[in-house]
Amino acid sequence: MKFIYGPEKFFINKNINKIKNEFPDESIVIFESNSDLNEIIESISTKSLFDQKKLIILNNIEILNASKLTKKEESIIKKLIYVLSNEKDNEIVFVNETNKLSSNLLIDFLINNSVNIECKKMEKKDLINQLTILVQEKNVKFSYTNINVFLEKMPNDLQIIMNEFNNLVSNYNEITFEIIEDIISKYAKNEVFSFLASIETYDLKHIYSKYLERVSEGDDPLILIGQLGSIFNDCIAYYYMSKLGMNNVEISKKLKQPDWKVKKISGILRNLSFSKIKKITKELAKIDIQTKTTGVESNELFEMFLIKNF
Structure with missing residues (x-):
């Protein structure tokens, strides 16, 4: 066993x-x-x-x-x-x-x-060393600087990192900054799951720090509200589909979402619980209406939401 x-x-x-x-x-x-x-x-x-x-x-x-x-x-x-x-x-x-x-x-x-x-998380310096060794084995030009750039643009998910890394070294003899920008742009660091990862911690200080980071990078709180609402609605859909006996592959097809995203949704549901997600979804819907009808600043409402729920 x-x-x-x-x-x-x-x-x-x-x-x-x-x-x-x-x-x-x-x-x-x-x-x-x-x-x-x-x-x-x-x-x-x-x-x-x-x-x-x-x-x-x-x-x-x-x-x-x-x-x-x-x-x-x-x-x-x-x-x-x-x-x-x-x-x-x-x-x-x-x-x-x-x-x-x-x-x-x-x-x-x-x-x-x-x-x-x-199965522990790998420290960034160890990951860089491992990727450098793999690059040498593949006889591909991928500079230390560009490996760092690549990792900065990826979500904190080693499975996704390795999938994209293998895709790059299998298709290019030299990985330049331009190639990284073109191929990896879908994983921009301000991608919604980086913020969701902080929410899963239930640590208000950490969550608020990530929120400020997102806002400083130009994200409107209204966009964050919409993104979170969408993800949590997917969590609710996942919950009901799993109760019907559907597995992740079937749910991925039904939701028309990639496998890695469905696994992340599953993890969020497991960590936050179905009842908590339902409550958060209702709160986000209220905030969306308030921003459109009361004239209250969206950042104020969203910050109050974070304090109330975390």
């Missing part, structure tokens, strides 16, 4: 894919965040003489992030732990993409009874 956890999605996916390569596709079972625990227990405990070894991945199941358990949840977790303790036939992998592990029965059990694989 393995427990893969931490904030770095790129390393999480890398470890998952390494394990998945050891199994045929038909032997891989994946449970997503909204999966029912009783269904998971049944899947693990059901045996057959003719079954081949399975890989069962429990991907960010909701109970992993619970700090307070109801008696019903505690009872189900004890059943799950019992089943896991007696599991000898299959490979079980728990995945928890989080900045900080919760404290509950299941987490304690996994830490003490699994092969733990922590």
